[in-house]
Amino acid sequence: MNFHIYGVSKLVLTTFLIFFAGICFALPAKSTHKPSSPSSTGQINSNSVLVALLDSHYTELAELVEKALLLQSLEEAVGKHNITIFAPKNEALERDLDPEFKRFLLEPRNLKSLQTLLMFHIIPRRIGSDEWPSGDSASTRHNTLSNGHLHLTSQSAGERVVDLAKVIRPDDVVRPDGVIHGIERLLVPRSVQEDFNRRRSLRSISAVLPEGAPEVDPRTNRLKKPAPPVPAGSPPVLPIYDAMAPGPSLAPAPAPGPGGHHGHFDGESQVKDFIQTLLHYGGYNEMADILVNLTSLATEMGRLVSEGYVLTVLAPNDEAMAKLTTDQLSEPGAPEQIMYYHLIPEYQTEESMYNAVRRFGKVRYDTLRLPHKVVAEEADGSVKFGQGDGSAYLFDPDIYTDGRISVQGIDGVLFPLEDTKPVTKTVQPTAKAVTKPRRGKLLEVTCRMLGAFGQDAHFTTCQ
Numbered sequence: 526m527n528f529h530i531y532g533v534s535k536l537v538l539t540t541f542l543i544f545f546a547g548i549c550f551a552l553p554a555k556s557t558h559k560p561s562s563p564s565s566t567g568q569i570n571s572n573s574v575l576v577a578l579l580d581s582h583y584t585e586l587a588e589l590v591e592k593a594l595l596l597q598s599l600e601e602a603v604g605k606h607n608i609t610i611f612a613p614k615n616e617a618l619e620r621d622l623d624p625e626f627k628r629f630l631l632e633p634r635n636l637k638s639l640q641t642l643l644m645f646h647i648i649p650r651r652i653g654s655d656e657w658p659s660g661d662s663a664s665t666r667h668n669t670l671s672n673g674h675l676h677l678t679s680q681s682a683g684e685r686v687v688d689l690a691k692v693i694r695p696d697d698v699v700r701p702d703g704v705i706h707g708i709e710r711l712l713v714p715r716s717v718q719e720d721f722n723r724r725r726s727l728r729s730i731s732a733v734l735p736e737g738a739p740e741v742d743p744r745t746n747r748l749k750k751p752a753p754p755v756p757a758g759s760p761p762v763l764p765i766y767d768a769m770a771p772g773p774s775l776a777p778a779p780a781p782g783p784g785g786h787h788g789h790f791d792g793e794s795q796v797k798d799f800i801q802t803l804l805h806y807g808g809y810n811e812m813a814d815i816l817v818n819l820t821s822l823a824t825e826m827g828r829l830v831s832e833g834y835v836l837t838v839l840a841p842n843d844e845a846m847a848k849l850t851t852d853q854l855s856e857p858g859a860p861e862q863i864m865y866y867h868l869i870p871e872y873q874t875e876e877s878m879y880n881a882v883r884r885f886g887k888v889r890y891d892t893l894r895l896p897h898k899v900v901a902e903e904a905d906g907s908v909k910f911g912q913g914d915g916s917a918y919l920f921d922p923d924i925y926t927d928g929r930i931s932v933q934g935i936d937g938v939l940f941p942l943e944d945t946k947p948v949t950k951t952v953q954p955t956a957k958a959v960t961k962p963r964r965g966k967l968l969e970v971t972c973r974m975l976g977a978f979g980q981d982a983h984f985t986t987c988q
Contacts, residue, residue: 572700573603574608574700574702574703574705575603577698577700578610579591581697583613583705584615585618586612586615589630589639592631595643598644602649602670603703606649607704608650608651609651609652609704609705610704610705611646611690611705611712612697612705612706612707613708613709613710613711614708617708630642638720638721640671641671641714642711642712642713642714642717644669644670645669645670645671645675646669646712648669651704652667652677652704653696653704654685654695654706657679657685658678664678676688685706687706688712689710690708690712691709693707693708693709695707792828792829792831792832793824793827794827795929795930796827796930798925799930800813800816800823802924802925808842809840809843809924810843811843811846811847815860815864820860822861826868830929834870835871835928835930835931836869836872837868837869838868838869838933839899839917839933839935840935841935841938841939842921842935844936845936845937846938863940865892866892866894866899866939866941868892869892870891872929873890878901878908878919879903882901887900887901888900894941897941899939911940913942915939916937916939917938918935918936919933920936921933
């Protein structure tokens with residue numbers, strides 16, 4: 526009986542173990558199925574085209590992708606469909622690209638433009654070199670991840686073209702989820718180009734005087750119409766030197782400002798501030814000494830700024846000022862005349878002047894030394910003032926910029942070209958004055974004539 530009971534319990538135990546083993550066998554099948562779902566929703570493996578891009582020789586493009594914070598977006602795009610990447614060569618982003626445009630792309634406020642530019646190079650489908658349209662007139666249009674579109678065409682020589690860029694390395698990187706084609710240049714969408722042009726335009730960076738209250742016509746009691754806009758590059762309607770002319774002042778009413786008497790601009794404080802900035806900056810002590818101690822230009826500049834005018838100071842550094850001779854500084858009024866030629870009655874920054882010389886070649890700026898102008902042109906990626914041996918380069922840009930006074934450091938002292946002409950003219954009269962031997966010859970002939978008549982005494986005095 527005990528054996529029967531034991532046999533029954535053993536049968537039950539065996540049945541329970543078989544049932545439990547079936548349950549355990551079914552559980553691993555479900556657990557192995559769950560981890561597979563994330564891989565189908567965008568997880569990137571080591572054989573992905575994105576990993577190949579980051580490890581490829583397109584290092585400049587890969588660096589821009591990381592700076593644009595696009596890796597997560599591209600991972601999601603690869604998880605949904607294959608992609609085609611058109612990768613510019615490194616030279617196109619290092620040497621062939623405009624430095625201003627590259628600086629524009631790397632500014633944090635222009636992150637959206639950088640993302641749009643990079644997504645413009647990616648098509649959300651796989652296009653190999655064998656799928657390129659064949660024939661001279663054949664062309665296909667494909668949408669990009671930036672909601673733009675690219676045209677793929679073929680030329681007569683068999684070259685493949687993407688918009689304006691030639692494909693120099695077709696099928697350079699091939700992976701299961703995408704392909705990378707190497708192209709010769711960067712593709713710039715129109716929206717990014719317009720944004721860049723809008724940021725670098727002169728009107729967006731030029732300083733505008735604060736406007737006062739609108740004027741009312743006393744006859745009609747209506748607002749006067751504003752004056753028509755002045756074309757770019759034209760002389761100011763009321764130059765700053767009119768305020769320096771003797772007699773009744775022709776300057777307009779002082780512009781309202783944040784400080785100073787009666788709410789006007791406190792020009793004296795602003796001039797003191799920029800001179801103090803020169804001293805702290807270092808290397809411009811001679812310039813500050815001339816403005817404060819040798820001349821009264823600091824006070825004069827403060828009065829002009831208080832009346833609503835703006836100034837750009839071309840400040841020669843100490844090394845350039847040390848080359849001035851004693852004769853150039855000892856004449857009455859010489860320091861003032863030298864400094865007047867370095868004061869421009871406009872508000873210009875390093876960016877505005879560089880953009881101007883790039884667009885117009887040579888630009889002539891009015892100076893407070895009437896009627897001389899200083900010539901600026903582009904040279905070696907900077908702005909060069911003056912011509913010939915007396916030229917100077919923009920050495921320390923934007924030392925001081927407060928919207929009213931702009932100080933730009935240069936590496937030379939500028940002189941007008943007209944100053945060299947009177948020097949040559951003054952040499953000629955002195956050369957004529959030296960030719961005094963003619964008078965001696967005439968006197969000698971006279972003495973000889975007197976000697977011929979027997980007047981030896983007169984001849985002796987002639988000797």
